[in-house]
Amino acid sequence: MSDQSVPMLWRRIKNVYNLVGRLCRTCGTKYFPPIPLCPKCRRKTDFTDYQLSGLGKIYSYTIIHDPPSGFKDLAPYVLALVRLDEGPLVLSQIVEVDNDQLEIGMSVQVVFRRIGDAGRTGVLRYAYKFRPLPEYATGHIIASVEGEEGVMHLEVPMKERKQRSVRKTLEAAGSRVRRRLRRKKKQEEENQKENKASK
Amino acid sequence: MPEVGILGYGGYIPKYRIRVEEIARVWGKDGIAISRGLSLEEKSVPGLDEDTTTISVEAARNALKCAQIDSKRIGAIYVGSESHVYATKPTGTVVAEAINAPNSIQCADFSFACKAGTAAMQVCIGLVKSHEVDIGLAIGSDTAQSKPGDALEYAAAAGGAAFLIGSDDDMLASFGGTFSYTSDTPDFWRREGTDFPEHGSRFTGKPAYFRHVEQAALGLFKKMNTKADDYDWGVFHSPNGKFPRRVAKTLGFNDDKIKPSLIVDYVGNTYAGSSPLGLAATLDIAKPGHKILVVSYGSGAGSDAFHVEVMKSITEKRKRKPMVQDYMDDKVYIDYAQYAKHRRTIKVE
Numbered sequence: 001m002s003d004q005s006v007p008m009l010w011r012r013i014k015n016v017y018n019l020v021g022r023l024c025r026t027c028g029t030k031y032f033p034p035i036p037l038c039p040k041c042r043r044k045t046d047f048t049d050y051q052l053s054g055l056g057k058i059y060s061y062t063i064i065h066d067p068p069s070g071f072k073d074l075a076p077y078v079l080a081l082v083r084l085d086e087g088p089l090v091l092s093q094i095v096e097v098d099n100d101q102l103e104i105g106m107s108v109q110v111v112f113r114r115i116g117d118a119g120r121t122g123v124l125r126y127a128y129k130f131r132p133l134p135e136y137a138t139g140h141i142i143a144s145v146e147g148e149e150g151v152m153h154l155e156v157p158m159k160e161r162k163q164r165s166v167r168k169t170l171e172a173a174g175s176r177v178r179r180r181l182r183r184k185k186k187q188e189e190e191n192q193k194e195n196k197a198s199k
Numbered sequence: 200m201p202e203v204g205i206l207g208y209g210g211y212i213p214k215y216r217i218r219v220e221e222i223a224r225v226w227g228k229d230g231i232a233i234s235r236g237l238s239l240e241e242k243s244v245p246g247l248d249e250d251t252t253t254i255s256v257e258a259a260r261n262a263l264k265c266a267q268i269d270s271k272r273i274g275a276i277y278v279g280s281e282s283h284v285y286a287t288k289p290t291g292t293v294v295a296e297a298i299n300a301p302n303s304i305q306c307a308d309f310s311f312a313c314k315a316g317t318a319a320m321q322v323c324i325g326l327v328k329s330h331e332v333d334i335g336l337a338i339g340s341d342t343a344q345s346k347p348g349d350a351l352e353y354a355a356a357a358g359g360a361a362f363l364i365g366s367d368d369d370m371l372a373s374f375g376g377t378f379s380y381t382s383d384t385p386d387f388w389r390r391e392g393t394d395f396p397e398h399g400s401r402f403t404g405k406p407a408y409f410r411h412v413e414q415a416a417l418g419l420f421k422k423m424n425t426k427a428d429d430y431d432w433g434v435f436h437s438p439n440g441k442f443p444r445r446v447a448k449t450l451g452f453n454d455d456k457i458k459p460s461l462i463v464d465y466v467g468n469t470y471a472g473s474s475p476l477g478l479a480a481t482l483d484i485a486k487p488g489h490k491i492l493v494v495s496y497g498s499g500a501g502s503d504a505f506h507v508e509v510m511k512s513i514t515e516k517r518k519r520k521p522m523v524q525d526y527m528d529d530k531v532y533i534d535y536a537q538y539a540k541h542r543r544t545i546k547v548e
Contacts, residue, residue: 017296096214112256124285126293129248134521136525136529138519
């Protein structure tokens with residue numbers, strides 16, 4: 001990432017600061033990093049931004065001992081493929097981990113960190129990295145569901161996470177929000193009708 | 200109903216620690232004597248990829264988890280620090296983007312040595328009280344700088360806390376009043392373009408720290424018509440473990456009342472994050488109805504004092520985020536060589 005231009009970095013800010021991916025409303029698949037077209041639905045693609053929860057498990061990993069320039073002071077560091085709870089597979093560095101304890105399937109949580117070394121004069125780059133899920137984690141992250149009122153922000157409490165998957169919790173919470181929005185819209189339409197009738 | 204209060208708060212302390220004795224070993228000093236003299240065991244050290252911005256973001260995300268409000272309601276973001284990563288570009292804009300705040304916000308970075316965080320809180324209180332913004336986010340965070348071998352090196356640590364300030368009915372604590380005491384006292388400074396701060400050694404005590412903290416606290420007592428006995432907890436800026444204990448005694452606070460806020464013993468002096476983190480640690484254990492006195496201190500010099508009253512919703516709200524104690528317990532010790540790499544006093548490229 002250290003060789004990115006400033007405009008390229010700026011374009012990715014929304015996605016890499018907050019793990020905002022894409023949801024194809026046609027087939028329900030979630031993508032990260034964002035792609036321009038759903039490979040399953042092609043021209044029927046109906047994309048919307050989707051806030052990922054930032055929780056996942058290590059799918060595979062490697063330890064980098066001979067890093068590229070800009071990453072020298074971090075070596076040896078862990079680079080892993082993280083399977084997010086919502087489905088996408090993300091390439092990311094794993095921080096604050098004891099290499100002896102690293103294992104496939106380890107639960108991880110997103111953190112906000114500096115990427116690479118910008119020297120004394122360059123622009124600083126920030127993005128997601130992952131760390132082993134600490135025991136004290138209370139839940140993450142403020143997920144969003146797009147409704148007619150705008151984006152509704154939701155929380156995934158860790159207690160619920162233990163009982164059922166984040167995905168199911170989110171879907172349930174999402175449908176609650178959608179139901180409320182539908183009810184509200186219906187109410188407004190009825191009010192309008194009443195107003196017209198009274199006129 | 201109080202006009203303004205805390206809707207959510209969150210702290211963050213990096214995972215790495217170095218013992219005072221390990222630093223003393225490198226410089227040929229008596230570690231045990233220094234540790235006892237400063238009342239410091241160890242201090243936190245930022246990770247290789249952590250800085251004031253990342254600490255601010257983690258603290259702000261914890262505050263949002265605690266408050267469970269829509270981040271689009273935030274109208275102002277102020278970050279106080281003396282280790283902002285840029286000389287001109289603000290830290291607050293990165294925080295805003297990282298917590299999904301709207302673009303229609305007031306934003307600026309504050310600096311006033313170690314009291315930049317509480318200065319940010321005061322501005323947010325004013326903006327909320329005057330209905331200029333709905334919710335203000337005030338952050339105090341630092342990756343404190345110190346010259347290798349200097350007395351400051353034993354204490355200069357990393358950490359921060361964030362406070363969402365608003366006027367919602369379910370606020371977890373209210374601000375009764377605030378009082379500041381400021382004077383031109385050059386006890387600690389860092390000139391533009393230099394890497395490390397300088398200080399006036401023993402001059403940082405009586406005319407600087409003690410005078411300002413005491414005067415701010417006494418001024419607040421007078422303003423609020425209170426006395427030390429009215430407060431259940433005291434939070435004082437902690438440049439080391441000795442100063443806050445001594446000032447608390449002078450003002451009439453016993454050791455038990457300041458115990459929760461004295462994270463300095465095991466975390467060090469987090470500069471602009473010090474009194475905000477002390478307040479966060481106290482809120483983690485306080486009961487509804489408790490009163491807290493918070494007094495910050497920033498070299499140069501000034502102190503902000505706050506009268507905080509804990510409300511009913513705190514018991515429910517604070518469970519939603521990690522406690523300050525959780526971060527204190529989650530630690531990995533590093534030696535001085537690793538510490539030098541973490542603080543970038545060893546240049547790799």
